[in-house]
Amino acid sequence: MQLFYNPKIDNSAAHFVFSTEESKHIVKVLRKKEGDTLHITNGKGYIFEAKILSADLKKCKVTIIDTDKKIQKMHWLHMAVAPTKNNDRFEWFLEKATEIGVNEITPIICERSERKVIKKERLEKVMQSAMKQSLRAYLPKLNDAIPMTDFLAKEHNGLLFIAHCEEEEKMDLKRRVAxxxxxxxxxxxxxxxSVPEIKSAYENGFWPVSLGESRLRTETAALVACTTVNIINNG
Incomplete structure (x- = not known):
């Protein structure tokens, strides 16, 4: 099954017209014709099965023949990750986290951050592609990049953890997550x-956790954390 994405479709839709770019891809590249079926998600939990009414290169029109609402998992995973200096590595994390399962991602700018600006539109496209490739019905929420101090000042619910490299006693994340x-x-x-950032996180209710004995790259650490939470919730 190949999955298409359009956030404008809702569960009351009866017909839908693809953009010129997508229409060309469907008709010319995939060689779909009238009567063929397609699957579309709005990234909000719905997967629509649609039949092509008009295989037009500029305006491919479909009719919705079935709607499937995917149940979202009970937990909400929010990853607050400092963007990496090499943008490709951060994109890799977003892609893999979307495939594995994450609900929300906030790029945080820290004292030692070497990248302080992100291209949000490009990153969202990476996540959209990963969602379609992995046949997921929910698109993770990508927030604007904000200073870590501002992030900590916000209200956060649930279990709060910080993974850092300072030498101190920490419990493994897999033992902390429920x-x-x-x-x-x-x-x-x-x-x-920085040490002041770690102290501030503690003061705001975050607990230190270990992701293993190895020192991990930012994107690797983020993906290990994401995977650990998903394994525990899927176990």
Missing amino acids: ADKDVTILIGPEGDF
Whole structure:
């Protein structure tokens, strides 16, 4: 099954017209014709089965013949991750996290961050492609990049964790996470969080966790954390 994405479709839709770009891809590249079926998600939990009414290169029109609402998991996973200096690595994390399962991602700018600006539109496209490739019905929410101090000042519910490299006693994340509980995890930049940032996180209710014995890259640490939470909730 190949999945298309359009956020404008809702569960009351009867017909839909694809954009010129998507119409050309459907008709010319995929060689779909009238009567063929397609699957579309709005990224909000719905997957629509549609039949092509008009295989037009500019305006491919379909009619919705079935609607499937996917149940969202009980837990909400929010990853707050410092963007990496190499943008490709951060895009890799977003792609894999979307495939594995994450609900919300906030890029946080820290004292030692080497990248302080992100191209949100490009990153959203990476996540959309990953959602379609992995046949997921929910598109994770990507927030604007904000300073870590501003992020900590916000209200956060559920289990709150910070993974850092400072030497101190930490419990493994897999022992801290509980199934069906909302989780927010802080992952720092290549140079790690500063000591004042770690202290501030503690003061705002975040607990230190270990992701294993190895020192991990930012994007690797974020993906390990994401995977750990999903394994516990899918176990």
